[in-house]
Amino acid sequence: MMADDGSIDCGQRREFLVGCTAVTMCGLATALGDGDARANTTPSRAAGVLEPYPAALLVDERGAPVRSRSLQPRTNYLFHYPFVATPCLLLDLGRDVGGVGHSRSIVAFSAICSHKLAYPAKEVSFIRFQAKASTYSEAERIHCCADHSVYDPAERARVVSGPAPTPLAQVELSYNARTHGLMATGMRGQDQFDAFFRKYEFKLSMDFGGRARELIGKNSHLQELTRFCRNVAQC
DSSP states (O other), X not given: OBOTXXXXXXXXXXXXHHHHHHHHTTSOOOOOOTTOGGGOOOTTOOTTOEEEEEEEEEEOTTSOBOBGGGSOTTOOEEEEOSBTTOEEEEEEOXXXXXXXXXXXXXXXXXXXXTTTOOOOOSSOBSEXXXXXXXXXXXXXXEEETXXXXXXXXXXXXXXXXXXXXXXXXXXXXXXXXXXXXXXXXXXXXXOOHHHHHHHTHHHHHHHXXXXXXXXXXXXXXXXXXXXXXXXXXXX
């Protein structure tokens, strides 16, 4: 059942997921064409190797640059990078974890789970950062409720538990100490983009039209996950 706060009870998640999957698979999943050169990344790339993409400034709903000091610690923020349809989570963990920002506390990762490619869609997100411990994982973890893959954002999203085969791909961030602005400039690790576009081709075409595989452009809209997704699974 749906909780009072709008979240999805984990006991209903599999039924919902099956329904969503049926919709997304109505279209034929096809491999990306030769023209999509930037989407044809190498999935076996080493975890620490940077794949550069055109830089995108993180902006708010008014189009103004996001200031790192305006971020709420341990809160889920969503933006899309490097493509229009590829979601990422940005987190200020509130302590030095080797990230960026005044306290080196800000990190960002692809929000495409490396297990079965669950991701934040407008209807629901099964993957999110949880500040508090739950039945299935410790506090301050990125948790995919679809099959309980758990990642540690303080350690480059390494897999802590569950069936995920690899860490989440990490977004390379650039920080301007003068303006406190943030830019995404590339990806590190296995990014899952090819498989993501194949699996969800039909749904992405409905949500983004023909723009799903386009590069995001000079700006990427940052917002709280709960403002993008109508429901965020809790587990």
